Amino acid sequence: MEGIDHKTIALNGINIHIAEMGQGPIVLLLHGFPELWYSWRHQILFLAAHGYRAVAPDLRGYGDTTGAPVHDPTKFTTLHVVADLVALIDAIGAHKVFVVGHDWGAMIAWRLCLFRPDKVKALVNLSVHFSPRNPQRKVVETFRAFYGDDHYICRFQKPGEIEDVFAKVGTEQVIKKFLTYRDPVPFYFPRDSPFGDANNTIPVILPSWLTQEDIDYYTKKFEQTGFTGAVNYYRCFDLNWELEAAWTNAKIKVPVKFVVGDLDLVYNIPGAKEYIHNGGFHKQVPLLEEVVVIEGAAHFITQEIPDKVNQHILDFLHKF
Numbered sequence: 001m002e003g004i005d006h007k008t009i010a011l012n013g014i015n016i017h018i019a020e021m022g023q024g025p026i027v028l029l030l031h032g033f034p035e036l037w038y039s040w041r042h043q044i045l046f047l048a049a050h051g052y053r054a055v056a057p058d059l060r061g062y063g064d065t066t067g068a069p070v071h072d073p074t075k076f077t078t079l080h081v082v083a084d085l086v087a088l089i090d091a092i093g094a095h096k097v098f099v100v101g102h103d104w105g106a107m108i109a110w111r112l113c114l115f116r117p118d119k120v121k122a123l124v125n126l127s128v129h130f131s132p133r134n135p136q137r138k139v140v141e142t143f144r145a146f147y148g149d150d151h152y153i154c155r156f157q158k159p160g161e162i163e164d165v166f167a168k169v170g171t172e173q174v175i176k177k178f179l180t181y182r183d184p185v186p187f188y189f190p191r192d193s194p195f196g197d198a199n200n201t202i203p204v205i206l207p208s209w210l211t212q213e214d215i216d217y218y219t220k221k222f223e224q225t226g227f228t229g230a231v232n233y234y235r236c237f238d239l240n241w242e243l244e245a246a247w248t249n250a251k252i253k254v255p256v257k258f259v260v261g262d263l264d265l266v267y268n269i270p271g272a273k274e275y276i277h278n279g280g281f282h283k284q285v286p287l288l289e290e291v292v293v294i295e296g297a298a299h300f301i302t303q304e305i306p307d308k309v310n311q312h313i314l315d316f317l318h319k320f
Contacts, residue, residue, distance in 0.1 A: 022048025032103020061229020261297025
């Protein structure tokens with residue numbers, strides 16, 4: 001980890017922190033929730049050792065990236081975050097880059113390819129497939145209709161509410177609960193028992209791939225920033241739906257590889273597997289070259305099974 005360089009670049013009105021290592025074609029690594037550049041620690045070292053320049057930013061509102069107005073959720077739309085990435089790509093001296101995204105990073109990567117395909121050589125996306133815009137119904141309304149008010153996306157909508165819940169649970173426990181979640185069913189936050197534990201007394205046993213040192217790093221950074229910036233991405237679902245109307249029925253027109261664990265809660269959303277494997281996904285992503293489902297893996301695969309993920313990324317990048 002000592003060989004990873006850290007720098008802050010002022011662009012697009014904010015100060016973006018990046019971790020980078022290596023020389024060669026640039027691979028832009030986009031993290032999810034509740035994560036940081038640190039979620040790519042295994043991939044950074046691996047890609048640098050195999051002839052690539054790995055660049056992992058803390059996204060707007062996260063970690064050591066500063067300057068975003070966290071108390072204004074409307075400044076966290078896909079248009080804002082993609083604009084950050086376009087400016088970052090230019091700032092690091094690239095015209096086009098490889099992109100790897102996970103979770104929210106995958107959703108942002110899909111939009112980067114949708115809005116600015118000229119900036120992306122090829123994409124490896126993890127965990128979250130591309131979902132076309134439904135012009136008939138907004139996103140939060142859809143989740144509420146399917147899962148009710150206690151679904152995490154619904155519970156994240158009111159500013160300050162989930163932050164209060166997280167404050168009562170404690171930052172370290174929140175991080176542990178999220179990163180160790182392996183149940184392939186919808187994630188709920190019942191008001192009387194967030195994380196399914198009313199008194200927060202159930203201990204979290206860390207898996208072999210997640211150390212207390214890892215937890216300490218995430219905890220330190222989220223205690224510095226709070227969770228508001230990160231949760232704002234969810235608060236923009238319906239605003240994104242409005243702003244992205246011009247791209248209704250638009251296709252993803254860059255080469256893509258998609259990798260997901262079979263225990264990933266997103267992969268197990270009703271209808272997702274049928275969409276991914278029966279032609280719907282390929283229709284929306286016509287240059288989709290491969291779908292890989294990894295047995296026994298859950299959502300945070302960059303950390304849980306880094307060796308497998310690293311090899312899948314490298315195999316695809318070697319095609320270009």
